[in-house]
Amino acid sequence: MILFFYTLTMKLNYIFKKGGMKVRILFSLLGIFIFSLVSLGAANKISTALVNESTVVPITHELREKYPIKPHHAKLSLDCIHCHDGQGKDPEKFEAIGDEGCLACHGSKQKVALRTGFMDSFHTNPHNSFHDGLAYHCDDCHQVHQPSKNSCLECHEKELPNWMKKVTP
Secondary structure (H helix, E strand, C coil), X not given: CHHHHHHHHHHXXXXXXXXXXXXXXXXXXXXXXXXXXXXXXXXXXXXXXXCCCCCCXXXXXXXXXXXXXXXXXXXXXXXXXXXXXXXXXXXXXXXXXXXXXXXXXHCCHHHHHHHCHHHHHHCCCHHHECCCECCCXXXXXXXXXXXXXXXXXXXXXXXXXXXXXXXXX
């Protein structure tokens, strides 16, 4: 085995000296590619090991109908375990994840407010509310397994349609 690697090393050394810069770049890129493949394979094995069989929730058609998720979450292939990690295997017993769960993926409330800042020209950005600032809870409006609601409508029934026409991108 040692003789094989010694011979391979000698041949590659000869190729590098004869081939010039193009060969060096090609072999460097090949090395980076192989390293990436090995790293991705290791990461996949680690993530698979982290989600052991005791935490996997079998997703059935009935379960998807009873607890539908938002289309943008479905496009990301999110399943129960992504939000309800450590809550067991019975969806009936899962608890709401609260702001911390939402912000684990969506970033801080400040980041969400900046991302939706286009609404602020009329002081209508609920993520940086005129009334509550950043204190509003995500699930006051956003529901993952039910239709979301616009809590602003509770007081601003007449104004809101005009605000949303002006600020919806």
